[in-house]
Amino acid sequence: MAIDRRKFLGNTGLLAGAAFLLPAMSSCGGTGAGKSKRSGKGLKLSFEPYELQLKHVFTIASFSRTTTPVMLTKIEWDGIVGYGEASMPPYLGESHETAAKFLSSLNLRQFSDPFRLNEILSYVDAVAEGNCAAKASIDIALHDLIGKLLEKPWFKIWGYNQENTPLTTFTIGMDKPDVVIEKVKEASPYKMLKVKIGRGTDEEMINTIRKITDVPLCVDVNQGWKDKQEALDKIHWLKEQGVVFVEQPMDKHNFDDMAWLTQHSPLPTIADEAIQRLDDVAKLHGVYSGINIKLMKCTGMREAHKMMNVARSLEMKVMIGCMTETSCGVSAAAQLSPMVDWADLDGNLLISNDPFKGIEIVGGKVILPDRPGIGVIKI
Numbered sequence: 001m002a003i004d005r006r007k008f009l010g011n012t013g014l015l016a017g018a019a020f021l022l023p024a025m026s027s028c029g030g031t032g033a034g035k036s037k038r039s040g041k042g043l044k045l046s047f048e049p050y051e052l053q054l055k056h057v058f059t060i061a062s063f064s065r066t067t068t069p070v071m072l073t074k075i076e077w078d079g080i081v082g083y084g085e086a087s088m089p090p091y092l093g094e095s096h097e098t099a100a101k102f103l104s105s106l107n108l109r110q111f112s113d114p115f116r117l118n119e120i121l122s123y124v125d126a127v128a129e130g131n132c133a134a135k136a137s138i139d140i141a142l143h144d145l146i147g148k149l150l151e152k153p154w155f156k157i158w159g160y161n162q163e164n165t166p167l168t169t170f171t172i173g174m175d176k177p178d179v180v181i182e183k184v185k186e187a188s189p190y191k192m193l194k195v196k197i198g199r200g201t202d203e204e205m206i207n208t209i210r211k212i213t214d215v216p217l218c219v220d221v222n223q224g225w226k227d228k229q230e231a232l233d234k235i236h237w238l239k240e241q242g243v244v245f246v247e248q249p250m251d252k253h254n255f256d257d258m259a260w261l262t263q264h265s266p267l268p269t270i271a272d273e274a275i276q277r278l279d280d281v282a283k284l285h286g287v288y289s290g291i292n293i294k295l296m297k298c299t300g301m302r303e304a305h306k307m308m309n310v311a312r313s314l315e316m317k318v319m320i321g322c323m324t325e326t327s328c329g330v331s332a333a334a335q336l337s338p339m340v341d342w343a344d345l346d347g348n349l350l351i352s353n354d355p356f357k358g359i360e361i362v363g364g365k366v367i368l369p370d371r372p373g374i375g376v377i378k379i
Contacts, residue, residue: 042109083147086137139300146375154335164338165366169194191364198224249274290317322347331358
């Protein structure tokens with residue numbers, strides 16, 4: 001019995017533009033073009049905890065940390081393995097324990113066809129509320145597996161041009177001026193920096209950076225500003241310093257003040273903590289200029305793709321971001337990058353123990369690997 005690849009492409013809105021895939025679809029599966037036999041066995045899920053070690057203390061408006069817990073997942077079918085990841089910074093409420101409990105509750109062996117993507121991921125999402133990063137780890141591994149079976153990277157399955165990838169920002173966390181200078185010097189290959197502010201040292205952070213570089217900046221306030229007029233005054237000053245946009249300036253629940261700030265701001269305002277899943281996008285139209293989509297918050301690539309399309313239909317700006325992650329999670333997010341305004345895909349660059357090889361940054365630009373699935377190699 002052949003895998004229903006044509007139905008898969010139709011269900012995901014890809015059939016009309018997927019003629020280039022048809023030769024591969026008639027014979028793909030397993031490890032080569034000559035293998036089209038369906039295994040008849042269900043999907044095999046495995047997972048293991050991992051701890052990311054950050055190169056520097058990571059400080060934002062509300063906390064600092066030196067590590068990030070992740071769960072590395074694998075979905076195997078017919079000898080082919082798809083890789084996934086759940087990155088779980090503590091403030092999001094997930095952990096090794098919660099992820100292990102959720103993933104252990106799943107029965108993916110009931111699915112004998114990985115191309116039933118929507119059905120599988122709808123089942124995963126319905127098992128329990130929350131657990132968004134754990135769900136993302138399944139979504140990413142399944143996309144990786146399907147891409148390998150189709151022998152295509154996902155940016156090609158979606159029909160995107162890899163030459164259109166943007167520059168990525170490189171994050172500079174809050175610290176003492178001498179440490180900030182060290183971080184900025186290390187970030188010299190990058191053409192745009194993302195600066196964490198919001199703890200009362202905003203001008204010191206920006207002025208310190210401007211002593212050694214004039215590259216464009218964006219700032220992430222992480223809800224640190226409390227007064228809308230003061231926030232607007234800061235944004236006017238930031239524009240004069242070469243800042244391009246302002247991310248999550250005020251409390252995520254403060255819709256009225258944020259709408260006023262966005263209306264009067266000379267710079268785009270981008271939602272981060274205020275945006276999580278698909279249903280949130282339309283609610284933020286008119287409140288922010290755009291959204292920052294993160295796979296770990298929205299349950300993975302399938303929903304991120306939908307969120308991007310809805311935001312575009314509302315004429316909102318789109319940024320694709322990440323947590324501190326391995327190259328697995330970052331490379332999965334990067335598959336969307338040819339279609340966004342900005343990318344913040346440096347999570348793998350902030351850690352010292354990346355177990356994967358995936359996207360590369362050359363001259364500050366995101367370079368997508370031309371490998372099937374999400375394009376990662378386990379090292």
